[in-house]
Every structure is written in C-alpha cells, then in structure tokens.
Amino acid sequence: MAARRGAARGAVSGHGLAPPQRPGQDIKQVPGLGYYKFHANAQTWLAARHTCTKERAHLLIVNSDDEFATVKSIWDNYPNLFQDWRNDYVHIGITDLAEEGNFTTMFGEPMNMTGYARWGNGEPSHGKAANCGRLSRTGQLFDSYCTNVLAFFCEQ
Ligand SMILES: [Ca+2]
Ligand SMILES: [Ca+2]
Numbered sequence: 001m002a003a004r005r006g007a008a009r010g011a012v013s014g015h016g017l018a019p020p021q022r023p024g025q026d027i028k029q030v031p032g033l034g035y036y037k038f039h040a041n042a043q044t045w046l047a048a049r050h051t052c053t054k055e056r057a058h059l060l061i062v063n064s065d066d067e068f069a070t071v072k073s074i075w076d077n078y079p080n081l082f083q084d085w086r087n088d089y090v091h092i093g094i095t096d097l098a099e100e101g102n103f104t105t106m107f108g109e110p111m112n113m114t115g116y117a118r119w120g121n122g123e124p125s126h127g128k129a130a131n132c133g134r135l136s137r138t139g140q141l142f143d144s145y146c147t148n149v150l151a152f153f154c155e156q
Pocket of ligand 1: 060062063067
C-alpha cells in the first residue's frame with residue numbers, strides 16, 4: 001500500500017522512475033545495463049527528449065558496444081519505419097547546442113567520457129545547422145538537424 005501511494009505521489013511530483021512496462025518488441029530490460037523503450041512514433045529531437053523526460057527516462061546515450069547491441073536488437077524489430085533515409089537513424093542524447101562544434105551528452109558530459117564516441121566518417125560535418133545527434137543502424141554517430149523527425153529510444 002505504501003509503495004502504491006508513493007508511486008502515485010511520484011507521478012505528480014516528478015520524482016522517481018516510472019514503473020517499468022512489460023518487456024516486448026519495443027522494450028528491453030537488461031540487468032546491469034538499463035531499460036530501453038523504442039518509440040516508432042517519430043518526433044523532433046526536442047520533442048523526443050521531452051517524451052523521454054515524461055517517462056522519467058532520457059534520450060538514449062550509447063555508452064558501450066553492449067548497449068548498442070541491445071538497442072539494435074529492439075530496432076531490428078522495426079525494419080521498415082520509413083521509406084527514406086530516416087529509416088536508418090534514431091535521435092540520440094548528444095548535442096552541440098551549448099557550444100557549436102563541441103558535442104557533449106545532453107547532460108554536458110564530454111563525448112570521450114561516454115565510452116562510445118563512434119562518429120561516422122568525417123562527422124560531425126554540418127556545422128551550425130546541425131546541433132543534435134543521431135545514431136545509425138550500423139552504430140555510428142552523426143550530427144543532425146534538431147528538426148528532423150526520427151524514431152528514438154528512451155533509456156532509464
Ligand atoms: Ca546509456
Ligand atoms: Ca553543430
């Protein structure tokens with residue numbers, strides 16, 4: 001009973017994690033790694049970030065090969081989301097909005113501290129026009145227009 005009341009209060013006050021949803025083709029929970037939920041309902045980077053915050057989660061930040069393999073295993077359940085280039089990318093929680101050219105996680109952590117600074121060839125390459133990050137199905141990072149409407153993962 002106490003836990004249930006606490007959860008209800010948490011939902012109002014914004015504290016604590018949302019109750020995990022049941023694992024399925026869009027959700028995976030890996031002990032010691034994290035909880036990942038795929039959103040096939042594509043949004044802009046900022047909207048996606050907000051959606052994750054509402055779930056008491058954050059936009060995916062890849063920290064290891066294991067983590068990429070985990071989200072890829074979910075992503076593989078959705079091979080045909082779009083008929084164009086967007087099919088191959090998801091938003092990721094990195095940005096250079098604070099300082100052009102200096103990508104960090106959205107929490108300000110330098111890329112070389114993430115454990116996964118695997119940029120695509122020549123990336124980031126789009127300068128002031130592209131200040132958000134996207135991840136390819138092949139596991140590479142790209143700078144990206146924040147207004148791109150892409151699928152995304154939330155991570156807890
Ligand atoms: Ca992570
Ligand atoms: Ca930029």
